[in-house]
Amino acid sequence: MMLSTKIFIGLVGGIAVGGLARILGIGWLVDVLVGLEPLGDGFIRLISMVVVPLVVGSLTVAMASLGDGRRLAGIGGRTLAYFLGTTVIAVGIGVALAWIVQPGVGMDPATREALSAKFQSDVAAVAGPGTAERGWLDALVELVPRNPVAAAAQMDLLPLIVATVLFGLALGAIPEERRRVIIIFFQAINDAAMVIIGWFMKLAPYAVFALIAATVARFGTDLLERLLVYSLVVVAGCVLHVLGTFSVALRFLARVKIVDFYRTVAEAPLLAFSTASSNATLPVSMDVAERKLGISNRVTSFVIPAGATLNMNGSALYKGVTAVFILQVYGLPFGIEQLVIILVTATAAAVAGVGIPGSSLVTTLIVLNALGLGPQAAAGIALVVGLDRILDMFRTAVNVTGDLTCAAYIARVEGELTHP
Secondary structure, eight states: OOHHHHHHHHHHHHHHHHHHHHHTTOHHHHHHHHHHHHHHHHHHHHHHHTHHHHHHHHHHHHHHTTOOHHHHHHHHHHHHHHHHHHHHHHHHHHHHHHHHHOTTTTOOHHHHHHHHHHHHHHHHHHSOTTGGGOOHHHHHHTTSOSOHHHHHHTTOHHHHHHHHHHHHHHHHTSOHHHHHHHHHHHHHHHHHHHHHHHHHHTTHHHHHHHHHHHHHHHHTTHHHHHTHHHHHHHHHHHHHIIIIIIHHHIIIIIOOOHHHHHHHHTHHHHHHHHHOOHHHHHHHHHHIIIIISOOOHHHHHHHHHHHHHHOOHHHHHHHHHHHHHHHHHTTOOOSHHHHHHHHHHHHHHHHHTTTOTTHHHHHHHHHHHHTTOTHHHHHHHHHHGGGHHHHHHHHHHHHHHHHHHHHHHHHHHTTOOOOO
8 A cells, every 4th residue: 555545544543533532432442542643743743854964965966967057056046936926816716716715704893802812821932022123134134144053953944955065066166086975975865864764654553643633633523613604714725725836837837747746746745744844844745756757956955944944825825814814804905015915924924924934924914014004903913813724734735735746846857857
């Protein structure tokens, strides 16, 4: 049985058992399932453990092997253009769906205030003083690591990627006989990381079951019942973006068979959905890109890690829906001016949140503040914060699928895509 099939069985089984425990009110089973969650968290830590050596090893070898810095510029330019274009489209889809469906119209003010009060402390915990004011200049300066080792220790991938790219390009500039030993060393690190991933992924179906069952047993459907339409709009937007935007990109940019592609890469988005972590899924995405799609290490080691930190299509779509939803809840106007603000700030905020804990909530505050909501911004976030963990699973699956789609496109341009 394929690993992706096993993961899917674990996912469905977790939803079924967790839902049964919650719906029937089986307290002891809920406690057991919640008690199993650390096993899933442990799996995430095991996978995350491989991220830094894998990124450093594969990216160093790839950059040292380029030979011509202009090839990196070409790959980087196309990758960033793809990320930006699909992110703007994702925001547009989210805004359009929220405007058409109008999930926030007609909410009882009493319900609104009760939900805001219930989750206000959660917002305060993640949106501490000053976190929403992180500007583009600050983000740009932080791309340059003061200490690459510290960046690696903190899992701050963007500065680590910058340092590794520079080191790899410098290796490519020194004589062959002197760089060969270092390249062999980093290639061995990369190969060892891939072996470890193979070991850990055997645990994935059980970890997925534990994570999903605990999530469903803990949260149940209470919050979804209160904000069902809003939740469905976010989920529908994610599905539409994958089946629409990504499928078009696969057909006309990557020129691959759409169904075969999704079947081939399935285990990565399934794991992303279960863990709600792009970084934890990164090793699996790289393995899928190289082993199943046949994409070269040179393309994979640049596009996939960059995508894990920069390509936040699902997060951007979520911000677009949330912004329109909160405007509707408070009866505030939505026109061309608000549309432009949301498109620009949601796209920028999706990237600006890199490295910030609870970034989906903090960076959504950036969008709401740009719309002039003021004190209502935090109260608006409090309406949806209880759903964040559930919706984050959908957002992350979209983000990871977008990374793999971009990798297929870049590989096709570079003449290196062999499957599917």
